[in-house]
Amino acid sequence: xxxxxxxxxxxxxxxxxxxxxxxxxxxxxxxxxxxxxxxxxxxxxxxxxxxxxxxxxxxxxxxxxxxxxxxxxxxxxxxxxxxxxxxxxxxxxxxxxxxxxxxxxxxxxxxxxxxxxxxxxxxxxxxxxxxxxxxxxxxxxxxxxxxxxxxxxxxxxxxxxxxxxxxxxxxxxxxxxxxxxxxxxxxxxxxxxxxxxxxxxxxxxxxxxxxxxxxxxxxxxxxxxxxxxxxxxxxxxxxxxxxxxxxxxxxxxxxxxxxxxxxxxxxxxxxxxxxxxxxxxxxxxxxxxxxxxx
Numbered sequence: 297x298x299x300x301x302x303x304x305x306x307x308x309x310x311x312x313x314x315x316x317x318x319x320x321x322x323x324x325x326x327x328x329x330x331x332x333x334x335x336x337x338x339x340x341x342x343x344x345x346x347x348x349x350x351x352x353x354x355x356x357x358x359x360x361x362x363x364x365x366x367x368x369x370x371x372x373x374x375x376x377x378x379x380x381x382x383x384x385x386x387x388x389x390x391x392x393x394x395x396x397x398x399x400x401x402x403x404x405x406x407x408x409x410x411x412x413x414x415x416x417x418x419x420x421x422x423x424x425x426x427x428x429x430x431x432x433x434x435x436x437x438x439x440x441x442x443x444x445x446x447x448x449x450x451x452x453x454x455x456x457x458x459x460x461x462x463x464x465x466x467x468x469x470x471x472x473x474x475x476x477x478x479x480x481x482x483x484x485x486x487x488x489x490x491x492x493x494x495x496x497x498x499x500x501x502x503x504x505x506x507x508x509x510x511x512x513x514x515x516x517x518x519x520x521x522x523x524x525x526x527x528x529x530x531x532x533x534x535x536x537x538x539x540x541x542x543x544x545x546x547x548x549x550x551x552x553x554x555x556x557x558x559x560x561x562x563x564x565x566x567x568x569x570x571x572x573x574x575x576x577x578x579x580x581x582x583x584x585x586x587x588x589x590x
């Protein structure tokens with residue numbers, strides 16, 4: 297039996313955050329939805345899971361608010377529920393770049409639909425940049441794209457200032473998982489003086505949904521921030537598992553490595569596994585096991 301997943305975001309100035317948080321939480325609970333909703337002064341970012349009809353009911357309710365009337369949710373199906381509970385949180389940013397002052401609602405890069413994206417990948421005059429973090433890039437990427445190899449999106453501005461030059465890199469195309477990071481990243485690039493900046497509309501997820509595998513320029517799977525870990529073409533459930541110690545996807549060979557301990561650590565985070573952290577993770581694993589009825 298499959299369950300539906302919907303993701304959406306909207307950059308729009310919000311002021312009534314505590315009241316909005318409570319209203320969204322109450323509505324989600326009434327409909328039996330799980331997932332994560334982030335709210336900040338700059339907008340909303342959400343991934344929710346549940347029966348399709350209840351999700352549609354929630355989207356229709358949210359669109360009654362003029363600030364969210366043009367939300368365009370993206371849909372997928374999964375055989376396993378990617379969330380165990382509902383979280384509705386207030387944040388400084390709905391995607392953390394360390395620049396809450398940026399306003400993607402006013403200025404952002406030119407949106408390129410998936411069916412036109414490959415032309416940018418193949419253009420030698422265009423620098424294609426993957427705005428995601430190192431561990432996300434490790435499981436899949438577009439051919440020929442440049443990765444900043446960052447540990448956090450917060451580090452992206454520093455990488456741009458150190459490695460790129462608006463006079464030399466005049467045509468830039470950027471992509472991320474669902475599009476939201478590119479909204480802020482392209483706004484930042486334009487502020488820095490880069491003259492021509494593009495972004496993949498709907499991100500990798502929309503590309504994998506609309507472009508057939510035989511025409512795709514995507515290699516691997518796409519990391520997602522829920523219990524599915526990764527998705528493949530057609531937004532089908534992927535094949536990767538997560539290291540519960542560091543939250544990064546396991547790589548081929550990790551499970552056979554001497555420093556891999558299921559539920560505790562992988563070769564990349566083994567050195568950070570103090571006795572105290574080992575005890576905390578072991579207790580979390582026990583609680584999750586009991587919650588699952590096992």
